[in-house]
Amino acid sequence: MGHALVLNASYEPLHIVTWQRAIQLLFQGKVEVIEEYDREIRTVRLSIKMPAVLRLLTYIPATKRKHIIRFSRANIFARDKHICQYCGSQPSKSQLTLDHVTPIVQGGRKCWENIVTACKPCNQKKGGKTPAQAGMHLRGKPGRPNWLPTSILQVEIKQSPERWQIYFRTDLDPDSSSS
Numbered sequence: 001m002g003h004a005l006v007l008n009a010s011y012e013p014l015h016i017v018t019w020q021r022a023i024q025l026l027f028q029g030k031v032e033v034i035e036e037y038d039r040e041i042r043t044v045r046l047s048i049k050m051p052a053v054l055r056l057l058t059y060i061p062a063t064k065r066k067h068i069i070r071f072s073r074a075n076i077f078a079r080d081k082h083i084c085q086y087c088g089s090q091p092s093k094s095q096l097t098l099d100h101v102t103p104i105v106q107g108g109r110k111c112w113e114n115i116v117t118a119c120k121p122c123n124q125k126k127g128g129k130t131p132a133q134a135g136m137h138l139r140g141k142p143g144r145p146n147w148l149p150t151s152i153l154q155v156e157i158k159q160s161p162e163r164w165q166i167y168f169r170t171d172l173d174p175d176s177s178s179s
Contacts, residue, residue, distance in 0.1 A: 004051045005164045007034065009059035013167050022051040031056055035163040052163040069145060071112060073098060079145045080117035086126070086136050091119045101142065103128045112144040 004022035006014045017025070023041065025031045035053035069075070076098060083090050085099075099118035102108030105128055116138065118126070126134040 005053045005161075005167060006031070007053065007055045007167060009056050011055065011167065014056070014060070017054075019050050022054055023048075025054060026051065029057070037161075037163070052161060053167065071110075075145070076112075076115055077117050079112075080142075083117060083139070084119040084122050085116040085139050085142070086118055086122040086131070088139060089119050095120050097123045099123045099126060101138065102130055106130065113142055116142045 002019050003016050004019060006017055006022075006025075008014050019041070022031075026033065031054040033049075033051045033053070034055050035051075036049035037052045039050045040047050041050050077096060081090075082093075082096060084096075097118050097120055098115050099122075100108045100110075101114050101116060104110075108114050122136070126136055131138055
């Protein structure tokens with residue numbers, strides 16, 4: 001119950017955000033609340049229902065969405081398929097870290113080409129060295145993906161909150177459309 005479904009202005013499901021991000025989008029005036037959970041969010045001065053489904057006020061065309069590749073922790077993990085780029089293991093989410101291939105202290109930048117997914121043991125082993133200095137090898141050359149890892153909304157409909165399910169309907173009951 002800590003997440004909200006974000007719909008395009010056309011009611012097409014786009015992605016899922018945390019309740020904190022949902023509140024941020026609401027206060028920025030970028031969305032309207034379509035569905036709410038029963039749970040309330042309270043501050044000293046405010047009490048509002050937790051958003052369950054949000055709709056963007058401005059339509060984002062599918063062609064424009066394909067070109068937006070946000071540099072983020074989640075997108076780097078998705079690009080690297082949640083696999084350590086040094087040892088090839090696929091540790092639990094809590095054991096994944098981001099590693100600067102060329103450390104910042106050696107002039108490395110925060111960019112697609114210099115940051116990879118690493119498990120905690122490999123990241124600690126590498127430390128503030130380059131892979132060559134640490135005697136480690138990268139599984140592949142990191143780079144900017146030419147696809148948006150978060151563009152595919154993967155939700156198992158049966159396990160999604162009930163308030164979301166109407167927005168995932170792909171079929172219409174033929175009996176309900178005939179009068």
